[in-house]
Amino acid sequence: MPYLAILLIAHPLLRKTYNFLRPVTSRNGSPRLNGKSTFVSVADGEARLEQRATFDYIFAFLFLGAMHGFSALKIVMILYLNFQVATRLPRKFVPAATWIFNIAILFANELSDGYKYAGMAAYLSPVGAGTGFLNELGMWMDSYGGIMRRWEVLFNITVLRLISFNLDYYFSLDTKTGSSLEVCDPITPNKIISNEDKKKQLDPSSLSERDRVKTPASPKDYSFRNYVAYAIYAPLYLTGPIITFNDYISQLKYPPASIETARTIKYGIRFLLCLLTIELVLHFNYCIAISKGNPVWSDYTPAQLSLMSYFNLHILWLKLLLPWRFFRLWALIDGIDPPENMLRCLSNNPSTVAFWRGWHKSYNRWLIRYIYVPLGGSSSKTWTSTVRTCLNYALCFTFVALWHDISLNLLVWGWLIVFFMMPEVIAGLLFPRRKWENNLTAYRVLCGIGVVGNLMLMMMANLVGFAVGIDGLKSIIQGIFRDWSGKSKKSIKPLAHADILAGLMFLVTACSALFVGIQVMFEVREGEMRKGIFLKC
16 A cells, blocks of 8 residues: 555656656647547547647656566566557457467466576576576575566466457458547548537547447557557456446547546545555455455354344455545546446446446456357347357356456356356346336335345355355355254254244244345435436346
């Protein structure tokens, strides 16, 4: 936190200093760059891109050197090779080569433990020369690993940006996907403006995130400088949120209208409140310490086990929320508006599909653009299309699991998520809303009953992937339902009927509490729609 706090202050100050020393020269008659009611000219946008991208490019190398020491050379080499894949290969080979190269990098980083220089030296040295110059040089370079020696741990986020650059460049070469944005330029009034922009009557700074992502950059913008500036953009380098290359270039050229000082200050206050929240929770709630201490699960009652699992997931949610909010705050201060992850609280997600749209929203949009849509997207009109949709889900979550970490728990987690999505998809086919228009109250109760099971399945899957693992979940379930076995773990005597009844009452009570909470979730969404807020999560 101290290092990050220093960066949060120093980086924007260095940006302002650089901008002061190398200001953008606006053309005569062009609108102001930060004007709220006028268009930004093409020339001004290009000048702003030149200014900001050059600073990001220079700062990227300084940042890498400070963060990873000599390991920065390995990262630069990976970036260079990926750039060659995108720009040197024939167009038809770019997608396949991009996926093969970057997935191979994920596995190689994990298996080689970050390519230690000492290991490379030992491989290059003659047999028996274990104390030669190369070995000493390798060990010396490994000793200067920067602030974060294990660079490969969080490099997975950078891999997503490498794929984004390659595929955005690949899509830009296809004339059918659209053309780069053309904006109103008062110096060249006869310049053609696209029909879509004429219809929207928007200047580039007012474009939505979707439009910025879909609109390809100019061919000259896919340069090595812009590529490095994007891939190692300091505020989003370590954990994201993830922003596509097209979106990044668009925001460098035209400052988004959503960047406002008052809004950024409020966002900073919200981050501090979240930080205070997790400090309070960790101070009074010991569920993480208990789950990591190899407890005897049979010592806990079903209610204690259930609450422990429930709060374990909430602490996980807060633990991930904090870095995403912090780095997004840094980006907002720097003038970039990335997507917001975790739009809703963990306890306000009745739908499995909607839950994953909002949990890691920027990653979800990345998956949709680069994996899900190219695979065919989703459809629930027929059983065949539903099976294909589930297969697409499986492929996406398999990549997600391997991307997080190469471990059995996460692979099982990814497959469980897809398996647990199927009841919701099938229920949507069997009970479509249109057939219940005359009895929406009954439909809402029916949905509430289904979501009770949905929530339990989601909690189980996330406990496997990020908390207690497969064995831990098995022990928790056995502990919760031990009253059904008819025998106590501490005694061979049969349990009394009162004990079995207590287990049944707990299950009914827990499901009833979830059902009531689900109805509150439904009403929250109804209230949002009455205000004109329509979120898909």
